[in-house]
Amino acid sequence: MCPVPKLVDHEARRRDVAHAVWRVVRREGLDGASVRAVAVEAGLSTGSMRHYFDGQADLQRTAMEELTARVGARLAGLDPSGRPPEVARRIVAELLPLDDERQAEAEAWFAFVARARTDEAFRELANRSYEGLRALVRQIVALAQGVDLEMTPDAEPPEVDEVEVERLFALLDGLVLHAVQRPGLVPAETLLAVVDRHLKGLIDGG
Template sequence: MPKLVDHSARRREIIHATWRLIAEHGIDGATMREIAREAGFANGALTHYFEGKDDLLRASFEFVYEETNSRIGAAMGDATGLAALRLFCLEVLPLDQTRLLEAKIVLPFWGRTTADPVLSAVNARAMAVWRGWILGYLGQAAEEGDIPDGTELEPLVDELLSALLGAQVVAVMEPQRWDGGRQLRMLDTLLARLRA
């Protein structure tokens, strides 16, 4: 009887192997040969799951956002307004090894979005989702009276998103200095300013 293969699980295994190599050696160091070896596959076996390296890289970049969004959904519960916004931010900030790994993955991809329209579109879609969520949480906070009446929300979305993405960059560059405690103080300072 032929062996049944879970293609989705295999694709995730390959993507996780790609992540590990990118985090350690950068995108250029993640060759198809090295990815196959890291994932425990024969050299040509990756073509059964991805059309080529560009397809694998796109899927790896998308999967970072999918993993983060899945955690956000799981963490949210019944939270609304500023409580929901804080939960969202906690899942984006690189506060532990998993989220720091994700930051190490997205950083080289962000550099490539300027010249690669496919990766640029992946990032644009992800940021549009995040902007929509942040705007929704801020709208709830305004309705709940947690931020002052008449507060212009769009600039706050820009500020929060810039702070979150900037924290990912700095945490990768200076992990000892930019630890979880420092990130949480930054976040709570930003949220306290919203209430002022």
């Protein structure tokens, strides 16, 4: 009856393998993310991965959850100080694939979202992210129109024009989609120019 020796950090291992899933998904699509392919990418054997994942569903779901957690952590780490319109611009810029790392995340993310349409296992997480992003965009619209979120309670969503929320939300998703669809052909300056133009109209109009 020995005290349990912990040889490897399971959580860290699961995270590493999740990153391997992202790379495979980006390169070959979610269909190509077979257990064998991910094992090769992660430098493991298929049998070895079974000690950390219950199966392919657990593997892919974990990779998707890790992705949302990563994006969420980056958003939570943003500097909330400054005039409201400047904060709004900062958050928007964080949502765009302005560098390679976020481009890779966006490409993998859309693969998961695409599958969520026909696979229940991914749907709930996709819907939660969708609602979370919509709430964030609602705050961005409020910020752009000069509302200071520090003054309003977190529980209550700010009162804003829902048409403008959907307009900005769709614009952002469309920009990311275009960057994903044509990697390297949508420069960062274009993305920023478009959102700056949009935010300008939002500020002037509100």
